[in-house]
Amino acid sequence: MLLEIKDLYVAIDGKNILKGLNLKIDKGEVHAIMGPNGSGKSTLAKVLAGHPSYEVVKGEILYEGKDLLELDPDERAREGVFMAFQYPVEVPGVSNSQFLRLAYNEKMKHLGGEELDPLEFNDLLKEKAKLVEMDPEFFKRSVNEGFSGGEKKRNEILQMAVLDPKLALLDETDSGLDIDALRIVAEGVNQLKSEENAIVLVTHYQRLLNYIVPDFVHVLAGGKIVKEGGKELALELEEKGYDWVRAAAQ
Amino acid sequence: MxxxxxxxxxxxxxxxxxxxxxxxxxxxxxxxxxxxxxxxxxxxxxxxxxxxxxxxxxxxxxxxxxxxxxxxxxxxxxxxxxxxxxxxxxxxxxxxxxxxxxxxxxxxxxxxxxxxxxxxxxxxxxxxxxxxxxxxxxxxxxxxxxxxxxxxxxxxxxxxxxxxxxxxxxxxxxxxxxxxxxxxxxxxxxxxxxxxxxxxxxxxxxxxxxxxxxxxxxxxxxxxxxxxxxxxxxxxxxxxxxxxxxxxxxxxxxxxxxxxxxxxxxxxxxxxEGAEGWIDGLYLVDEDQHTDTHSRIDHRIPNCVSHQTYKGILDGKSRAVFNGKVFVHEKARGTDAYQQNKNLLLSNDARVDTKPQLEIFNDDVKCAHGATVGQLEEEELFYLLSRGLNEDLARNLLTYGFAEEVINKIKVASIKKALDEAVLNRLHARLDA
Known part of the structure; x- marks a missing residue:
């Protein structure tokens, strides 16, 4: 089992967000976490990535059988956890290629792999950039600075491609994307999907799931999973809205 | 003594x-x-x-x-x-x-x-x-x-x-x-x-x-x-x-x-008329260093432009003072004056006293000024950590990013390099992509 979440309670600023969440994810699977606003789906992604604002009150998260909560966010990343941000941060003065090479080499160092010099890395980056149809001109630009919403999201997927995570959490990656950008991002993710990784799509809308087809759909309401099913469940939600699941949960 | x-x-x-x-x-x-x-x-x-x-x-x-x-x-x-x-x-x-x-x-x-x-x-x-x-x-x-x-x-x-x-x-x-x-x-x-x-x-x-x-x-x-x-x-x-x-x-x-x-x-x-002045600065201090910049810009005649961006990075028990006066005199219509001072505190013991000051005696002007004092944003730091960078590296990169606007004005390669090193310290060797 890649990830196993048992009876998870999470609070932020003393307010409980997740209240007894259970979830199992294995390699080779695509999971969609859906739910109305405020249901706690982004919280789940952030807790897994190690965001410092969230407090795990109770419960357990096992990642490859080990306690994930013991690891700092950077250690988790080097162990293969990746979160694509809903609002990627701008880092002025540091180019995309510098930043990604630092991240890549930190991971390689940790895993005992081969670190790359700028030239070698540039070749890798060019290759990966094709996945998200990104112009190499973006490599020289400061990380996310002056990028459009769509460019930022594509850049997140480029980072995912370079860092090759085992567990990829895509937090509202579809928000703010026009249909063309959505298609590019989704195709990039589909190409990165493998038997060696798991992809978790956190999303409010079904739209993204037309392009990245999930194996499992989990509906979150009131801080726990209230309904689970296959890809059909997403369509049902699209049609009926979230009220019926909320009602069913009570 | x-x-x-x-x-x-x-x-x-x-x-x-x-x-x-x-x-x-x-x-x-x-x-x-x-x-x-x-x-x-x-x-x-x-x-x-x-x-x-x-x-x-x-x-x-x-x-x-x-x-x-x-x-x-x-x-x-x-x-x-x-x-x-x-x-x-x-x-x-x-x-x-x-x-x-x-x-x-x-x-x-x-x-x-x-x-x-x-x-x-x-x-x-x-x-x-x-x-x-x-x-x-x-x-x-x-x-x-x-x-x-x-x-x-x-x-x-x-x-x-x-x-x-x-x-x-x-x-x-x-x-x-x-x-x-x-x-x-x-x-x-x-x-x-x-x-x-x-x-x-x-x-x-x-x-x-x-x-x-x-x-x-x-x-x-x-x-x-x-x-x-x-x-x-x-x-x-x-x-x-x-x-x-x-x-x-x-x-x-x-x-x-x-x-x-x-x-x-x-x-x-x-x-x-028609003159332009850019006055920018960066102070980077640590330990018990004290740095003070007092500037005074006089727009005495019409249609001149002054731009001032000062950035400060303070660590240890260091202290910085910024006092920027811009005087737009009565005759100086059409003045374009901009002044900003931004400070980044890397330690709880550092201190900044900043006072941008505009004195305007003509209505037909474009003037803006401001000052900020802050710390590294948690969200920005988390972003870098979540990509596997260790905390020192992440802090260094964000600090460099803060100063970069001023550092990049410097065109002389040897000084630019020395500055990059000063700001990034041990990081430098790995940043030359």
């Missing part, structure tokens, strides 16, 4: 010795005497003075300073070779302990560079020396003027373009007070670049008290960079004043890294 107050008179003997040994013309000696009288009268500034409220120079006032002889030991010349390599470029005008040293200087080409004793008959020198920076501004400006010795007079000819940046190198060597002085006059349509490097050899407790006067005639352009890397035991006090003619452009960047206590009084005045 003595602790009695009123040490101004301690400079009496040094001053009398200096002026009686001088073969300067009477008009120069007269300016010096007046300045010294003024220094004795107003003394060193104290914290009771509004302009010096946050910067206490009592340690300077109390010390028994000797003034530098300016005689350079032959052995030191070799020691300084490393310094010169770092500076790069084909020329260097070197001051040791505030005194111009011809022996180890290589004068620039394409521009007239005279030491003051060669310049006293020059018309532009006579018209401008001590006319741009008012010696009465404060005790330090007065004291520098009183101790005028071998400064450097630079003059760029009409419509000339000086190809290579002119390097002014100030080396603090011994525990003494140095009074370097520069006068730059750019004639109509001239273009040049000046770089001031303030450096130390050892961590000595010396005083650099410099005055830099600049006049740009119509359509003249000057890029002017100051990089202050003094000893962390040293006092660094500089007055610079620039006067701008019609359509002239002044692009100034000030980097403060060194000094136990540093203070820069920076002035810029617009005297004819």
């Amino acid at each position: 003595s602790t009695s107050a009123g040490k101004e008179t301690a400079f009496n003997a040094e001053f009398e010795k200096s002026i009686s040994a001088s073969d300067q013309p009477d008009w120069v000696k007269e300016i010096r005497r007046e300045a010294f009288a003024d220094f004795v009268e107003q003394g060193f500034p104290t914290v009771r003075d509004e302009e010096w409220k946050y910067t206490n120079v009592a340690a300077i006032a109390k010390a028994d300073w000797t003034t530098a002889s300016g005689i350079v030991d032959a052995g030191l010349v070799d020691l300084e070779r490393d310094i010169f390599d770092e500076i790069g470029g084909g020329n260097r005008i070197v001051f040791v302990d505030g005194v111009f040293c011809g022996d180890i200087s290589v004068l620039p080409e394409g521009i007239t560079a005279l030491h003051f004793s060669e310049a006293y008959d020059d018309e532009a020198f006579r018209e401008n020396f001590s006319k741009i920076a008012d010696p009465r501004k404060n005790g330090f400006t007065a004291l520098n003027t009183a101790f005028t010795g071998e400064g450097i007079f630079l003059s760029a000819e009409k419509n000339s373009k000086v190809e290579e940046a002119v390097n002014l190198v100030f080396i603090g060597l011994s525990e003494s007070a140095g009074f370097p002085r520069i006068l730059y006059v750019g004639d109509t349509g001239s273009e040049a670049e000046l770089v001031e490097h303030y450096l130390r050899v050892e961590e000595e407790a010396y005083l650099t008290n410099a005055v830099v006067e600049i006049r740009l005639a119509d359509e003249a352009r000057l890029v002017h960079t100051r990089v202050q890397r003094e000893s962390h035991a040293a006092f660094h006090i500089v007055t610079s004043q620039t006067e701008l003619g019609r359509g002239s452009v002044y692009d100034n960047t000030n980097i403060h890294l060194g000094g136990k206590l540093s203070r820069h009084d920076l002035g810029m005045g617009f005297n004819a």
Whole structure:
């Protein structure tokens, strides 16, 4: 089992967000976490990535059988956890290629792999950039600075491609994307999907799931999973809205 | 070191010795005497003075300073070779302990560079020396003027373009007070670049008290960079004043890294229409360093542009003061003035006192100003951590990102590199993608 979440309670600023969440994810699977606003789906992604604002009150998260909560966010990343941000941060003065090479080499160092010099890395980056149809001109630009919403999201997927995570959490990656950008991002993710990784799509809308087809759909309401099913469940939600699941949960 | 107050008179003997040994013309000696009288009268500034409220120079006032002889030991010349390599470029005008040293200087080409004793008959020198920076501004400006010795007079000819940046190198060597002085006059349509490097050899407790006067005639352009890397035991006090003619452009960047206590009084005045001035700065201090920038920009006439961006990074128990005054005088319609001071605190013990100040006496203007003091954003830090960068690296990158806007103005590769290193410290080797 890649990830196993048992009876998870999470609070932020003393307010409980997740209240007894259970979830199992294995390699080779695509999971969609859906739910109305405020249901706690982004919280789940952030807790897994190690965001410092969230407090795990109770419960357990096992990642490859080990306690994930013991690891700092950077250690988790080097162990293969990746979160694509809903609002990627701008880092002025540091180019995309510098930043990604630092991240890549930190991971390689940790895993005992081969670190790359700028030239070698540039070749890798060019290759990966094709996945998200990104112009190499973006490599020289400061990380996310002056990028459009769509460019930022594509850049997140480029980072995912370079860092090759085992567990990829895509937090509202579809928000703010026009249909063309959505298609590019989704195709990039589909190409990165493998038997060696798991992809978790956190999303409010079904739209993204037309392009990245999930194996499992989990509906979150009131801080726990209230309904689970296959890809059909997403369509049902699209049609009926979230009220019926909320009602069913009570 | 003595602790009695009123040490101004301690400079009496040094001053009398200096002026009686001088073969300067009477008009120069007269300016010096007046300045010294003024220094004795107003003394060193104290914290009771509004302009010096946050910067206490009592340690300077109390010390028994000797003034530098300016005689350079032959052995030191070799020691300084490393310094010169770092500076790069084909020329260097070197001051040791505030005194111009011809022996180890290589004068620039394409521009007239005279030491003051060669310049006293020059018309532009006579018209401008001590006319741009008012010696009465404060005790330090007065004291520098009183101790005028071998400064450097630079003059760029009409419509000339000086190809290579002119390097002014100030080396603090011994525990003494140095009074370097520069006068730059750019004639109509001239273009040049000046770089001031303030450096130390050892961590000595010396005083650099410099005055830099600049006049740009119509359509003249000057890029002017100051990089202050003094000893962390040293006092660094500089007055610079620039006067701008019609359509002239002044692009100034000030980097403060060194000094136990540093203070820069920076002035810029617009005297004819269509001139533009950029005054930007970065101070990066740590431990118990104290840095203070007081600027004053005078829009006296219509249709000029001034832009000022100052950034500060403070760690340890360091302290920074920023006070920026922009005066838009009654006649100065069409002024475009922008001023900003942003500070990043890396420690809970660091402190910033910032006060941007606009005084506007004309309605038809575009003016904006602001100041911020903050810490690294948690969300930004988390973003970098979530990509597997360790915390030191992540903090360094974000800090660099904060300073980058100012650092990237610096075009001289060797200085840019030294700055990158200072800001990124151990990170540098891995960032050169």
